[in-house]
Amino acid sequence: MKFAVIQFPGSNCDIDLYEALHTVCGADVAYVPSKESSLDGFDAVMLPGGFSYGDYLRAGAIARFTNIMPAIVEMAKAGKPVFGTCNGFQILTEAGLLPGALKRNDSLKFVCKTVELEVANNDTIFTSEYQKGEKINLPIAHADGSFYADPETLQKIEDNGQVVFRYSKENPNGSLNNIAGITNERGNVLGMMPHPERAVEALLGDTDGLHLFKSILDHAEVKA
């Protein structure tokens, strides 16, 4: 299974993702600059955190127009794992691959700390190595992480079990229903504000993010 880590202008967590997969999990990974237009030969695609295009207009709004996006959409349609953390999550919502939107934190502050999450759904290719209801700790670092969806969409996401991670002790940004991470309806695209790639070694403070990458490695493809 080969992973692509996309590098947008302004990405700054691309190396974290690469190292989490390569050094820690021993996976086959390569960087793919967003000016490329093909993901041939890759089985999964990872969108890193950062500030693509300086967050101009809206976080993630401009990255959607890069050359690589059609190939990412194709991967999503083919049922391959597509993962976005932080700015990657924002890009996936802006690209329409995930429902809802990420808006400015209610506090108006950039929040950088470790938060407790509950694994709300472990029946996904991204979370099968977790227990349902398990409490994990992952770092967050964002100013635009308040998840919003209109009431109808929110209900649909909840009913379909698309909410995968919830903030459990405190809601750091005002996200509706304490939502920290969601999948698409099919379950092969995951976006989350927390950074699992920053919690994969004891030296980094925590290893709670490791199971996410191991879960993906367990599943090459989601059946349609």
Place this chain on the structure above:
Amino acid sequence: MTTVRIYVTYKQSVFDPQGEAITNSIHSLGHDEVKGVKVGKFFDVTIEEGDKLVAETVKEISEGLLVNFNMETYSYKILEEK
């Protein structure tokens, strides 16, 4: 050439934390008569009118890029035509 000002704001139902903070600051100024502030942004867009109507261009660029319809809405007015 037509210059159009496109206004983008949060939908009514969406909480606007910046507007809330500004409202509170205005109250600190002593203006309790101010009951609410909504923050938005605007884009002055210069369009050369050809086969496509200005209104169509505005609609397409708003829906395609300037507005995230999950949380935002827009309106516009024509500033200048020459």
